[in-house]
Amino acid sequence: MKIKFDRYYKYDELTKIVHEWAAAYPTLCQLDVLGKSYEERDIWVLTITNQATGAHDEKPAYWVDGNIHATELSASTAALYLANMLLTQYGEDERVTYTLDTRTFYIVPRLNPDGAEWALADVPRFIRSSTKPYPRQDQLDGLHQSDVDGDGRILQMRVRDPNGNWKPHADIPQMLVPREPDDLPGGEYYRLLPEGEIQNFDGVTIKRAPSLQGLDLNRNFPVFWTPKQTSGGTYAGSEPEPRATIDWVTSHKNITGGTSFHTFSGVHLRPPTKGADSELPTGDLRTYKKLGDKAMEMTGYPAISVFHEFAYDPKTQIKGTFDDWLYEYVGVYAWTTEIWSVQKQAGIEDYKFIEWWGYHPREDDVKIFRWFEETVSADFYVDWYEFDHPQLGKVELGGWDILHTWRNPPLELLEKEVAPLADFCLFSCLISPKLELHSTDVQSDGEIHRIRLVVQNTGYLPTNVTEQAQVMNVVNPLEVDITIPEGTKLLLGEKKTFGGQLAGRDQKLQFAILSSDVTDNLAKFEWVVQAAAGTEFEITAKHDRAGTVRTTVTV
Numbered sequence: 001m002k003i004k005f006d007r008y009y010k011y012d013e014l015t016k017i018v019h020e021w022a023a024a025y026p027t028l029c030q031l032d033v034l035g036k037s038y039e040e041r042d043i044w045v046l047t048i049t050n051q052a053t054g055a056h057d058e059k060p061a062y063w064v065d066g067n068i069h070a071t072e073l074s075a076s077t078a079a080l081y082l083a084n085m086l087l088t089q090y091g092e093d094e095r096v097t098y099t100l101d102t103r104t105f106y107i108v109p110r111l112n113p114d115g116a117e118w119a120l121a122d123v124p125r126f127i128r129s130s131t132k133p134y135p136r137q138d139q140l141d142g143l144h145q146s147d148v149d150g151d152g153r154i155l156q157m158r159v160r161d162p163n164g165n166w167k168p169h170a171d172i173p174q175m176l177v178p179r180e181p182d183d184l185p186g187g188e189y190y191r192l193l194p195e196g197e198i199q200n201f202d203g204v205t206i207k208r209a210p211s212l213q214g215l216d217l218n219r220n221f222p223v224f225w226t227p228k229q230t231s232g233g234t235y236a237g238s239e240p241e242p243r244a245t246i247d248w249v250t251s252h253k254n255i256t257g258g259t260s261f262h263t264f265s266g267v268h269l270r271p272p273t274k275g276a277d278s279e280l281p282t283g284d285l286r287t288y289k290k291l292g293d294k295a296m297e298m299t300g301y302p303a304i305s306v307f308h309e310f311a312y313d314p315k316t317q318i319k320g321t322f323d324d325w326l327y328e329y330v331g332v333y334a335w336t337t338e339i340w341s342v343q344k345q346a347g348i349e350d351y352k353f354i355e356w357w358g359y360h361p362r363e364d365d366v367k368i369f370r371w372f373e374e375t376v377s378a379d380f381y382v383d384w385y386e387f388d389h390p391q392l393g394k395v396e397l398g399g400w401d402i403l404h405t406w407r408n409p410p411l412e413l414l415e416k417e418v419a420p421l422a423d424f425c426l427f428s429c430l431i432s433p434k435l436e437l438h439s440t441d442v443q444s445d446g447e448i449h450r451i452r453l454v455v456q457n458t459g460y461l462p463t464n465v466t467e468q469a470q471v472m473n474v475v476n477p478l479e480v481d482i483t484i485p486e487g488t489k490l491l492l493g494e495k496k497t498f499g500g501q502l503a504g505r506d507q508k509l510q511f512a513i514l515s516s517d518v519t520d521n522l523a524k525f526e527w528v529v530q531a532a533a534g535t536e537f538e539i540t541a542k543h544d545r546a547g548t549v550r551t552t553v554t555v
């Protein structure tokens with residue numbers, strides 16, 4: 001089965017793809033319903049691991065989701081691309097094979113199927129997230145973005161206005177640029193608006209109406225949630241899509257990290273959003289930065305702190321986001337990966353992600369337009385055409401086809417853009433803690449036997465994954481059970497023994513003269529039993545995040 005990554009899939013097609021995968025790769029891919037969306041669509045979750053080497057939930061796992069925001073369709077593509085890579089490269093690529101033999105992926109290719117379906121409709125509607133009316137049930141007066149001429153695109157409207165803020169660029173006349181502060185009256189100026197209709201137009205004033213669909217599902221997670229942030233829902237976890245995610249993550253304690261795909265900006269965002277980096281536990285910050293450098297190396301996207309470099313308003317922190325919840329309260333490293341940056345494609349390297357929108361050199365606009373002209377064959381910028389608007393009368397529609405230029409990569413560049421992101425997900429899964437058997441040993445004196453078990457963490461990250469997990473008390477210790485068969489006696493030791501956390505390699509010093517490789521990644525357990533020679537003792541070592549090891553010791 002071959003899936004193409006140069007287009008987006010409507011819900012029915014997506015459903016067909018995930019079912020075909022589950023049927024084609026029965027030993028690698030299990031399909032489940034994460035939950036129901038607001039419009040009662042099944043939200044699909046793929047569990048991808050080699051089932052022959054152990055149950056998915058007895059291996060460390062990595063979470064990936066996409067498209068919680070309605071128009072961020074390439075986020076869904078990135079998740080599908082990853083799933084396809086894992087399924088088709090198993091047995092071909094050594095890293096993929098090893099990862100699926102020892103670890104698990106949980107992949108939700110489209111967390112918000114309702115919103116994406118609106119964006120993909122023949123007459124599309126663009127909303128932030130859920131299709132549920134919120135916080136009001138009635139639509140307020142003003143301009144609502146819509147495909148007013150029904151051509152399948154939502155573009156921009158320009159209206160001639162002697163006091164307009166926009167004017168044609170001198171060299172690229174179809175491109176509008178802001179008027180200079182000292183531009184004299186009398187020029188060709190325009191008012192520039194999103195394509196849409198105006199509810200109860202008074203003939204003069206135009207205000208932007210709040211969207212009837214005012215929810216942002218990525219503000220509904222139970223982390224620093226507050227009713228003050230009105231897009232976050234009525235309470236943390238009130239909406240079905242985040243709630244299903246919360247339920248899955250909390251009932252799969254083997255999850256050791258996660259990536260949420262979003263668009264756009266070409267960055268990997270990381271917590272904390274609550275404040276400066278100095279608020280993170282020192283070890284976690286160091287590891288986050290190392291992982292971020294690897295992310296940059298593999299994908300070309302820098303890894304940045306939301307608080308320091310991506311705040312819309314530095315004085316207001318965003319609350320209730322999924323990656324924040326995963327780090328702060330679940331205690332695993334999480335990323336919000338914002339796919340695609342037009343600016344960077346056009347060679348504008350050193351720009352501020354948020355501030356650029358308010359102010360940037362005029363040459364940037366030219367660079368961007370020329371880059372599209374040279375690189376993209378699709379109709380990225382629609383030449384202005386006349387339209388008889390139901391409220392405004394004669395206007396022109398045209399401009400950027402935002403969905404396929406800025407919001408998402410142009411379709412012809414889509415696969416190239418998302419491919420490296422799958423590699424970083426594979427890396428992120430592969431660095432998880434991993435519990436493995438180190439050795440067993442038996443020393444006997446007649447019917448008395450001393451059994452020794454040593455297990456080890458072979459992963460890069462410690463079994464607790466983050467210090468934050470211990471701060472929040474959300475990670476259980478290593479647990480070892482020995483079965484004591486009938487007719488035998490446990491003389492020393494416990495049937496159930498708790499160990500602590502096993503170190504990984506992430507906090508080790510990285511220059512040889514200071515290295516002191518103590519065995520903090522090992523744990524030793526000993527029992528003294530009385531049993532007839534040949535008796536078998538089953539031992540299970542289990543760590544929620546690092547996996548389960550089973551062994552039988554014969555005395």
Ligand SMILES: [Zn+2]
Pocket residue numbers: 069072262263
């Ligand atoms: Zn988003």
